[in-house]
Amino acid sequence: MGIEKFTDVKPSEYLYNPEILTRLDFSRSPATFSPKISAAQPGEEWLKVRPLQRSDYDKGFLQLLGQLTSVGNVSKKQFDERFTQMKQSGGYYVTVIEDTRVGRLIGAATLTVEQKFIHNCSLRGRLEDVVVNDTYRGKQLGKLIVVTVSLLAQEVGCYKMSLDCKDKLIKFYETLGYKMEAGNSNAMNMRFEDPS
Amino acid sequence: MGIEKFTDVKPSEYLYNPEILTRLDFSRSPATFSPKISAAQPGEEWLKVRPLQRSDYDKGFLQLLGQLTSVGNVSKKQFDERFTQMKQSGGYYVTVIEDTRVGRLIGAATLTVEQKFIHNCSLRGRLEDVVVNDTYRGKQLGKLIVVTVSLLAQEVGCYKMSLDCKDKLIKFYETLGYKMEAGNSNAMNMRFEDPS
Numbered sequence: 001m002g003i004e005k006f007t008d009v010k011p012s013e014y015l016y017n018p019e020i021l022t023r024l025d026f027s028r029s030p031a032t033f034s035p036k037i038s039a040a041q042p043g044e045e046w047l048k049v050r051p052l053q054r055s056d057y058d059k060g061f062l063q064l065l066g067q068l069t070s071v072g073n074v075s076k077k078q079f080d081e082r083f084t085q086m087k088q089s090g091g092y093y094v095t096v097i098e099d100t101r102v103g104r105l106i107g108a109a110t111l112t113v114e115q116k117f118i119h120n121c122s123l124r125g126r127l128e129d130v131v132v133n134d135t136y137r138g139k140q141l142g143k144l145i146v147v148t149v150s151l152l153a154q155e156v157g158c159y160k161m162s163l164d165c166k167d168k169l170i171k172f173y174e175t176l177g178y179k180m181e182a183g184n185s186n187a188m189n190m191r192f193e194d195p196s
Numbered sequence: 197m198g199i200e201k202f203t204d205v206k207p208s209e210y211l212y213n214p215e216i217l218t219r220l221d222f223s224r225s226p227a228t229f230s231p232k233i234s235a236a237q238p239g240e241e242w243l244k245v246r247p248l249q250r251s252d253y254d255k256g257f258l259q260l261l262g263q264l265t266s267v268g269n270v271s272k273k274q275f276d277e278r279f280t281q282m283k284q285s286g287g288y289y290v291t292v293i294e295d296t297r298v299g300r301l302i303g304a305a306t307l308t309v310e311q312k313f314i315h316n317c318s319l320r321g322r323l324e325d326v327v328v329n330d331t332y333r334g335k336q337l338g339k340l341i342v343v344t345v346s347l348l349a350q351e352v353g354c355y356k357m358s359l360d361c362k363d364k365l366i367k368f369y370e371t372l373g374y375k376m377e378a379g380n381s382n383a384m385n386m387r388f389e390d391p392s
Contacts, residue, residue, distance in 0.1 A: 072316035120268035
């Protein structure tokens with residue numbers, strides 16, 4: 001039993017069931033891909049779109065997020081605990097793109113699913129923390145990862161998917177089907193402390 | 197055991213620990229109340245600010261939400277299941293105001309807490325589904341319920357609290373400490389189906 005415990009490490013444990021990504025119908029998205037790619041066929045055979053894995057701490061997941069915003073010094077233990085908490089809570093669909101040639105993550109986006117009472121106890125999706133490594137530009141990977149988690153939101157039953165964005169990204173998101181709704185498109189924040 | 201099971205109904209079961217509401221320091225909020233009120237002292241002795249309870253299906257919770265948007269026909273079983281799911285997931289702080297004279301809910305707002313990897317595995321709060329019964333206007337209850345869940349976000353460790361709102365509500369939220377951040381205050385949505 002002691003040995004079993006010791007070897008009961010699941011380096012490839014997924015945050016959510018990867019099978020769901022194979023069911024996404026990219027023809028449902030208003031996004032145009034040229035050439036055509038999808039989560040199942042991301043364009044290069046060495047690219048893989050999949051859920052975050054517990055072992056991704058060692059594949060540069062946090063360094064990738066560091067290209068988006070400050071991450072701080074997150075230890076492997078902290079990462080592990082947050083991964084476990086997200087999995088236990090449910091509703092966290094952190095999705096990544098791996099360059100399998102080098103075993104590094106080069107893109108990521110998160111769908112979070114909020115449970116509601118309104119609209120017949122509906123679910124609302126949110127797009128969070130989108131990042132693609134700069135050196136992989138021109139491969140439609142930003143579009144790919146956002147469309148992937150947007151289709152995922154629909155697949156898991158969300159009635160809508162929301163995002164907050166900077167002015168310069170509005171046009172990009174419009175091409176993917178997101179809309180500024182007239183008179184109702186304001187995102188406001190209150191900050192409590194300086195995150196490190 | 198059979199009897200125990202049958203009587204093991206918890207009508208006053210809270211969605212989250214009500215004790216946390218007593219710890220909120222209203223002097224930390226930039227909001228001005230005149231006269232001064234707080235979650236602990238909402239101005240009238242027959243008003244009570246507290247977490248959603250499992251028994252609130254029978255206190256008009258869904259009818260109250262119906263003043264905000266479409267709710268649909270949510271059965272007691274559905275309500276119960278969603279309540280259980282929210283409690284199991286954690287991070288759902290549905291907060292209500294009850295008029296204890298009549299045993300009806302007259303105000304509500306929700307804080308949802310999203311777990312992150314960025315900013316040292318931080319937490320991000322969101323304000324959702326704010327509603328106050330029209331017939332209770334002039335009692336600062338809209339302000340009260342929003343400040344309550346905003347202070348709650350800080351209390352549970354969120355680094356920021358976010359909301360989406362209509363144009364006409366921007367000024368109201370600014371008085372409570374929320375800001376439109378220059379170049380980064382756009383809320384966009386993609387809708388998948390007509391919620392009933």
